Amino acid sequence: MARIVVVHGIGQEFLGPEQMRGAAAPALRDGVRLAGAPPIPDEDVACAFYGDLYHEPGTRSGDLPPWDEGDVEEGLEEELLAAWWRAAAEADPAVDGPDEDGTRGLVGFGASRALHVQRVRAALDALAGSRFFGKVSDRLMVLALKQVRRxxxxxxxxxxxxxxxAAEVGPDTRVVVGHSLGSVVAYETLCAHPEWPVTDFVTLGSPLGLRGVVFDRLAPSPADGRGAWPGPVARWTNVADRGDVVALPDRLAGRFGERIADQRVDNGTRMHDLARYLAAPKTGAAVARGLS
Structure with a gap:
């Protein structure tokens, strides 16, 4: 079995495990090499692929539904959209944030369906003008909201x-790397398997610490405001780009304990991109520590 298992994030439903591995393995090997660590063979890297689970069994949709502001559900989806909007406004001076009194923002939903749709439209328009979401269509943003909610x-x-x-982790596995929603999947799986030989957990662009939307819905549930430690892990490195709107908050030590090593990287204009995260020397150094 592979010594490193990479768990992808949302929006990969049209790919497959070999395609994901084909993209992830070279990027991660570059990260390790750029960190000055001994090179790792390609076969050391596996990808735990779950994107196809978002399709009906035996099908593979050719296109996304024509989602728009009317398809964003109240509750978790609107809360996550609001969090992205606030984070984008903090990271990007060109983005106006939601008004705290609810006149323009996502605050105060519930008055009417029409008001809900109006405010979702305002959020989508604001995010469309941000550096982070500028090239992402409404349908893709709504897709992301729905995949997290589901x-x-x-x-x-x-x-x-x-x-x-679990199917990719074996007796040789020492490092699990989780990106975006994949960090949540990986975290919960590690918590459920304290017997595994995994020593190092690396999270990239992770929303694990987002209160209300993600953190408070984790399994196992946080206790007294502190998330459980992920099973057998001895070292946890969290890597985040300061402009990554999904990495909320970009430091996890305050949620899961000071044992976490929070690291910041600069991924350029592709703040949340998996390949850029994997190729970052700080990611490579964290992975190399687990292999040594």
Whole structure:
């Protein structure tokens, strides 16, 4: 079995495990090399793929539904959209944030369906003008919201995604790397398997610490405001780009304990890109520590 298992994030439903591995393995090997560590062979890297779970069994949709502001559900989806909007406004001076009194923002939903749709439209328009989401269509943003919501609220999907991670971890596995929503899948799977030989957990662009939307819905549930430590892990390195709107907050030590090593990187204009995260020397150094 591979010594390193990479768990991808959202929006990969049209790919497959070999395609994901084909992209992730070279980037991670570059990160390790740029960190000055001994090179790792390609076969040391596996990808736990769960993107196909978002399709109906036996199907593979050719296009996304024509989602727009009317398809964003109240509750978790709107809360996550609001969090992205606030984070984008903090990171990008060109983005106006939501008004705290609710006149323009996502504060105060529930007055009417029309007001809900109006405020979602305002959020999508604001994010469309940000550096982070500028080239992302409404449909892709809504897709992201729905994939996060489905993972956190559909037990069968959640269990199946975690099973995909478990299938890739073997007696030789020492490092698990989780990107975006994949960091949540990896974290919960590690918590459920304290017997595994995994010593190092590396999270990239992770939303694990986002209160309300993600953090408070984790399994196991946080206790007294502190998240559980992920099972067998001895070292946890969290890597985040300061402009990554998904990495909320970009430091996890305050949620899971001071043992976490929070690291910042600069991914340029592709703040949340998996390949850029994997190729970062700080990511490579964290992975190399686990292999040594």
């Amino acid at each position: 993972y956190l609220t559909e037990p069968a999907l959640r269990a199946a995604a975690r099973d995909r991670v």
